[in-house]
Amino acid sequence: MSIFVFGHKNPDTDSVASAIAFSHLKNKLGFDTLPCILGEINKETNYVLNYFNLPTPKLIDNVKVQVKDLQYSFDTGVSGSNCILSIYKLMEREQLQTVAIVDKDNKLLGIVSMKDIAMGLIKGDFYHLKSSLENLVDALKGEVLAGDREYFDGRISIVAYYYKTIAGSLGEKDIIIVGDTYDVIGSAIASKVQLILVTGGKVIPEKYIAMAQEKNVTIISVPMDTYYVSKIINQCNDVSTIMRTKNIIKFYEEDYLEEIKEEIINTHFRNYPIVDHQNTFLGFINKKHILNPQRKKTILVDHNEYRQSAEGLEESEILEIVDHHKLGDISTSMPINFRNNAVGSTCTIIYWMFQDADITIDKDIAGVLMAGIISDTLLFKSPTTTDMDRRAVEALNKILRLDIDTFAMEMFKTGTSLEGQSIEQIFYKDFKEFSLETYKTGISQVFTLDIEDVFNRKDSFIEFMHRTHKNNNYDITLLLITDILKEGSYILFQCKNNHLISSAFQVEGTQGVFVENIVSRKKQVIPRLLEAIHLIK
Numbered sequence: 013m014s015i016f017v018f019g020h021k022n023p024d025t026d027s028v029a030s031a032i033a034f035s036h037l038k039n040k041l042g043f044d045t046l047p048c049i050l051g052e053i054n055k056e057t058n059y060v061l062n063y064f065n066l067p068t069p070k071l072i073d074n075v076k077v078q079v080k081d082l083q084y085s086f087d088t089g090v091s092g093s094n095c096i097l098s099i100y101k102l103m104e105r106e107q108l109q110t111v112a113i114v115d116k117d118n119k120l121l122g123i124v125s126m127k128d129i130a131m132g133l134i135k136g137d138f139y140h141l142k143s144s145l146e147n148l149v150d151a152l153k154g155e156v157l158a159g160d161r162e163y164f165d166g167r168i169s170i171v172a173y174y175y176k177t178i179a180g181s182l183g184e185k186d187i188i189i190v191g192d193t194y195d196v197i198g199s200a201i202a203s204k205v206q207l208i209l210v211t212g213g214k215v216i217p218e219k220y221i222a223m224a225q226e227k228n229v230t231i232i233s234v235p236m237d238t239y240y241v242s243k244i245i246n247q248c249n250d251v252s253t254i255m256r257t258k259n260i261i262k263f264y265e266e267d268y269l270e271e272i273k274e275e276i277i278n279t280h281f282r283n284y285p286i287v288d289h290q291n292t293f294l295g296f297i298n299k300k301h302i303l304n305p306q307r308k309k310t311i312l313v314d315h316n317e318y319r320q321s322a323e324g325l326e327e328s329e330i331l332e333i334v335d336h337h338k339l340g341d342i343s344t345s346m347p348i349n350f351r352n353n354a355v356g357s358t359c360t361i362i363y364w365m366f367q368d369a370d371i372t373i374d375k376d377i378a379g380v381l382m383a384g385i386i387s388d389t390l391l392f393k394s395p396t397t398t399d400m401d402r403r404a405v406e407a408l409n410k411i412l413r414l415d416i417d418t419f420a421m422e423m424f425k426t427g428t429s430l431e432g433q434s435i436e437q438i439f440y441k442d443f444k445e446f447s448l449e450t451y452k453t454g455i456s457q458v459f460t461l462d463i464e465d466v467f468n469r470k471d472s473f474i475e476f477m478h479r480t481h482k483n484n485n486y487d488i489t490l491l492l493i494t495d496i497l498k499e500g501s502y503i504l505f506q507c508k509n510n511h512l513i514s515s516a517f518q519v520e521g522t523q524g525v526f527v528e529n530i531v532s533r534k535k536q537v538i539p540r541l542l543e544a545i546h547l548i549k
Contacts (some may be wrong), residue, residue, distance in 0.1 A: 022441060034362050043281055094251050096247045097323055132253075142164070157233055184204050315340070334365070439458075
């Protein structure tokens with residue numbers, strides 16, 4: 013199973029680019045990783061991927077343990093045309109408690125357990141046989157003397173009467189078991205029975221064989237005596253005659269362990285079939301398989317908080333974290349590699365990790381790394397920018413040889429266009445939750461060159477934020493509309509204490525107020541809010 017490498021929810025360019033680049037680096041180092049995203053990519057990121065001819069990473073919504081992650085029994089199904097006896101021998105030989113009955117395309121038809129076989133021997137229909145010639149010959153070690161019928165479906169009788177006694181009682185639906193009683197055999201042939209099982213391995217006179225061929229009656233000579241054959245014949249039936257088809261509890265390989273665990277624990281069945289959504293049989297699961305599940309392996313980039321990460325992250329095995337944000341609340345049971353640097357972009361860290369590993373950077377990877385750094389540092393205008401960011405871009409551009417300013421402006425122009433986007437889409441495209449002391453906080457940030465579009469819908473944004481604030485029980489809800497050219501942000505807010513906004517940013521607490529030099533949520537907005545909270549306390 014590949015290791016999933018992904019950034020935070022509501023992925024931005026740095027998050028996606030760092031997942032792609034770090035997955036590439038890990039694969040170069042011999043690992044099997046897959047870059048992923050936790051949400052739809054934005055216009056800016058889409059522009060970058062198209063520019064450098066890179067595919068969009070795999071979209072995942074969680075990393076919970078699924079049935080397909082478990083080491084369940086990957087058994088193959090058997091055809092319902094196999095006889096019960098052969099399936100019993102298979103189960104005994106392979107120490108199986110349950111087998112799946114499937115069609116020619118491996119679609120699940122039913123299941124058979126040892127209990128079903130036992131109950132068939134106790135409560136089965138002992139007077140009816142549904143079986144193929146092949147099964148009968150194999151199970152009874154028989155020899156076909158006459159007839160070419162391939163399948164039998166009829167009533168079983170052991171004929172021990174005088175031949176005149178049975179006269180007129182046999183017909184084309186009958187299957188008889190008889191010894192070397194030739195007059196009975198002759199009468200049965202004349203009645204055109206389906207099948208005559210002659211026990212004891214006795215030689216049958218040629219005239220009866222010729223008569224059977226003429227009447228199209230099958231004769232099989234078997235070496236066992238009549239008593240044994242009468243006891244075993246019921247087990248020559250097709251296994252489909254005893255399979256269970258109703259009230260089968262089955263699970264899909266995409267089902268989550270948390271959803272099926274209780275049902276497995278609280279029901280009495282030994283095994284439960286696993287199928288895909290086309291009903292293809294994949295194997296069986298039982299209680300032992302859910303005790304020590306194989307967890308998905310994950311590597312996190314550009315975040316280290318549960319609320320910003322994939323749902324079910326606590327069920328996964330986190331192998332590594334690469335980030336440039338403050339330390340969050342993620343904990344692990346084992347030591348892991350954790351690289352955290354105070355730089356402007358996670359892509360910067362990954363660039364230097366390429367250098368540490370002495371791995372050559374391909375042109376497309378160099379492109380997304382540079383785009384991630386330019387995006388997160390706002391082309392070095394963000395206060396989070398460091399000399400390491402600038403040096404990384406300079407080195408990467410020696411591979412790319414681009415006009416950085418032109419590339420950046422085109423990227424920002426494409427990425428900040430709000431055309432066709434709803435208020436909800438704009439608000440959540442880069443939204444993160446934080447716990448600031450006791451204040452539950454949600455902060456959205458929109459980088460745009462189209463400020464007018466937002467303010468034309470200012471009242472609608474405020475109304476939407478009011479609902480979001482109330483529905484999520486936030487103490488602070490902010491929307492930062494960051495103007496890249498003016499190097500500042502307009503602020504819309506909902507807050508249980510409006511003095512927080514004026515105190516934090518030293519401006520009037522009015523909706524849409526512009527705050528100069530505020531472009532970083534991480535390095536400017538959150539520290540100022542924390543300082544204001546401390547002052548109020």
